[in-house]
Amino acid sequence: MPLSGVSGFSFAWGFAGFTAYCALIPMAFPIEDESLLKRMAKIGLRDEDIEETFIRGTGVGGQKINKTSSTVVLVHVPTGVEVRCQRERSQSVNRLVAREELCSKLEQKLQAVRQEKRDAVEKKKRQNRKRPRGVKERILQSKHKRSDVKKKRAKVRGGRGEE
Secondary structure, X not given: OOEEEEOOEEEEEEEEOXXXXXXXXXXXXXXXXXXXXXXXXXXOOOHHHEEEEEEOOOOOOHHHHHHOOOEEEEEEOOOOEEEEEOOOOOHHHHHHHHHHHHHHHHHHHHHHHHHHHHHXXXXXXXXXXXXXXXXXXXXXXXXXHHHHHHHHOOOOOOOOOOO
């Protein structure tokens, strides 16, 4: 059966007796959106790290959604992040949208990791920082006040009947 392809689909055709058969088979094609490719390169997302599967849609939409595999599921293998997209009726559009969503999720994850590192460094700096003179004096004053309160609780010695 020979194959020929146009815009993301391959046509398989053949003859059996007097009947001609033609099948429309979706095929994966490279993403050509330059801004998306730049965004993927910026966060280090490679096509080899992505598992892409196409499944039948669910929910409202009638017979069309039930019989076409236009839903795209992307799994980023190194991190395990999964994205499922069936926003549009077209599989090719869903592929683009799913990749954009995957980029967004991975960017959020990277941002969270960077923020944790920044917070850890800032915490360490704060702990090692010398206290200013005013803060030291306030701490000492509160200690003296507390000491005075405790001294006033002690029993009085040298009263009238004791000697």
